[in-house]
Amino acid sequence: MTATSKVSGPLAGIKVLELGTLIAGPFCSRMLAEFGAEVIKIESPDGGDPLRQWRVLKDGTSLWWSVQSRNKKSVTLNLKDARGQEIARRLALDADIVIENYRPGVLEKWGLGYEQLKAVNPATIMVRLSGFGQSGPMKDQPGFGAVGESMGGLRYVSGFPDRPPLRVGISIGDSLAALHGVIGAMMALRHRDVTGGRWNGKSGSDCVAGQGQMVDVALYEAVFNMMESLVPEYDVAGVVRERTGGALPGIVPSNTYTTGEGENIVIAGNGDAIFKRLMLAIGRDDLANDVQLARNDGRVPRTAEIDAAIQAWCATQTIDSALAALQQADVPVGKIYSVRDMMTDPQFLARRMFEQHAFADGTPVKLPAITPKLSETPGETKWLGPRLGEHNDEVLRSLGHDADAIAALRRDGVI
Incomplete structure (x- = not known):
C-alpha cells in the first residue's frame, strides 16, 4: 500500500513528529504509526537514519527498516541549517506529539526544545528518550541500550553464575524505553484532551489548548522498571539477586x-x-x-x-x-x-502473526503482524519503510512551499 492510503485506526488524526534515529525513538513512533497516527520522520539528507544500513540488507537498505519505519513519512532536513530548523519547528508546533532521542540539550540548540515549543503551543507533548534522562549528573553522557540494560540491572541477572553476564539477543533496553514512551505519550494525550484539547494555533487571549507535558524516558529507568522485586528484597532482606542460568530464582520449578x-x-x-x-x-x-x-x-x-x-x-x-x-x-x-519454528507454527499462523507484502521491485516479504490486537480498531501496515526523503515535496507543500522554494531547499542541501 502507499502513503495515499485511507487514514484509519484508533490514532487517526493524531500528528506525530519523529526526531530520532536507530531504535528507541523510532520504535516508539512506529507503534503510533501502526495504529493510525500520521508520523513524519525527520532524517539527515546525508544518508538518513543509520538503521537503514544495519544488519541484513536488500539493495543497500536494511530489511529491519521495512518494519521499523512502516507507515512513516520520510522528510530530509539539515537541522544545522536555520531553514531546516524553521521547517522542523513548524512541523513540531503542528504536531500532537513530538518524539526525540537526541542527547539532552541538542534540540534546545536548534530552537526545538520542549520549553521553546511549549511557549508557543501549550498543548505540546514531547516524548524524550535518552540514556539517562533529562536531569542528573549523567544526563549529558551517551547512553545506548546496552548501557541502560547494564545500569538498569538486567545484564547482572542474565546468564550463569560462573560466567560473565550475558545480553539478550536483541536491543531490549531500547525497545523497553520505546514502550514506556508510547505509554507516556498516550497518558499525556489523554490529559491534554481532558484539559482543553488540541492547540488552535492562536496566541494570547485567543489561545485554546489543553495542557501538554514532557514525557522523560531514560533507558536505564525503563529497564529498571522491569526488575520486579529487586529493590525491596535488597532493602528488607539484604538479598542481591544473582545469575541463575535458565531458572527463575525463588520460583520452583x-x-x-x-x-x-x-x-x-x-x-x-x-x-x-x-x-x-x-x-x-x-x-x-x-x-x-x-x-x-x-x-x-x-x-x-x-x-x-x-x-x-x-x-x-x-x-x-x-x-x-x-x-x-x-x-x-x-x-x-x-x-x-527459532524464527524458523515460528514461521511454520500453527499457533503463530492461526493468530495471523505474519503479514505478506512486497518491495517496490515486486520481491515478496513477510513482516511481523502488528501487536497488540484490537478487536474494533486494529493496526495495519499501509506501506513499508519509505525511501529517504520520499515525502519531502508532499510535506513541504502542506507548509506552503511551492515548487521553486522546494527546489531551492534541495539545491542548498537543506533537504
Missing part, C-alpha cells in the same frame, strides 16, 4: 531442561497444583505427595533435587513426547523457538 535428543525445553511447574500434576506426569509420585513441597516456599530449599528429577525424566524423552506428556497433564511447557 521453572527452568530449561534438555531432552534425550539434545533439544531444550522450558517447563514452568511453579504453581502448587501444577507442581503436583508435573510430578505425577514424570512418575515421581513421592515428590507429588511430599507435604513439604506442596507450596513454593517449601520447594525453594529443594530446588536442586526437583530440577534433577525433571531433568532425569526429560533425558528419557524426545522433544515431541515430552511436550505431549506435559500438555496432557496441563503443565505449562514450551519448545524454545
Whole structure:
C-alpha cells in the first residue's frame, strides 16, 4: 500500500513528529504509526537514519527498516541549517506529539526544545528518550541500550553464575524505553484532551489548548522498571539477586531442561497444583505427595533435587513426547523457538502473526503482524519503510512551499 492510503485506526488524526534515529525513538513512533497516527520522520539528507544500513540488507537498505519505519513519512532536513530548523519547528508546533532521542540539550540548540515549543503551543507533548534522562549528573553522557540494560540491572541477572553476564539477543533496553514512551505519550494525550484539547494555533487571549507535558524516558529507568522485586528484597532482606542460568530464582520449578535428543525445553511447574500434576506426569509420585513441597516456599530449599528429577525424566524423552506428556497433564511447557519454528507454527499462523507484502521491485516479504490486537480498531501496515526523503515535496507543500522554494531547499542541501 502507499502513503495515499485511507487514514484509519484508533490514532487517526493524531500528528506525530519523529526526531530520532536507530531504535528507541523510532520504535516508539512506529507503534503510533501502526495504529493510525500520521508520523513524519525527520532524517539527515546525508544518508538518513543509520538503521537503514544495519544488519541484513536488500539493495543497500536494511530489511529491519521495512518494519521499523512502516507507515512513516520520510522528510530530509539539515537541522544545522536555520531553514531546516524553521521547517522542523513548524512541523513540531503542528504536531500532537513530538518524539526525540537526541542527547539532552541538542534540540534546545536548534530552537526545538520542549520549553521553546511549549511557549508557543501549550498543548505540546514531547516524548524524550535518552540514556539517562533529562536531569542528573549523567544526563549529558551517551547512553545506548546496552548501557541502560547494564545500569538498569538486567545484564547482572542474565546468564550463569560462573560466567560473565550475558545480553539478550536483541536491543531490549531500547525497545523497553520505546514502550514506556508510547505509554507516556498516550497518558499525556489523554490529559491534554481532558484539559482543553488540541492547540488552535492562536496566541494570547485567543489561545485554546489543553495542557501538554514532557514525557522523560531514560533507558536505564525503563529497564529498571522491569526488575520486579529487586529493590525491596535488597532493602528488607539484604538479598542481591544473582545469575541463575535458565531458572527463575525463588520460583520452583521453572527452568530449561534438555531432552534425550539434545533439544531444550522450558517447563514452568511453579504453581502448587501444577507442581503436583508435573510430578505425577514424570512418575515421581513421592515428590507429588511430599507435604513439604506442596507450596513454593517449601520447594525453594529443594530446588536442586526437583530440577534433577525433571531433568532425569526429560533425558528419557524426545522433544515431541515430552511436550505431549506435559500438555496432557496441563503443565505449562514450551519448545524454545527459532524464527524458523515460528514461521511454520500453527499457533503463530492461526493468530495471523505474519503479514505478506512486497518491495517496490515486486520481491515478496513477510513482516511481523502488528501487536497488540484490537478487536474494533486494529493496526495495519499501509506501506513499508519509505525511501529517504520520499515525502519531502508532499510535506513541504502542506507548509506552503511551492515548487521553486522546494527546489531551492534541495539545491542548498537543506533537504
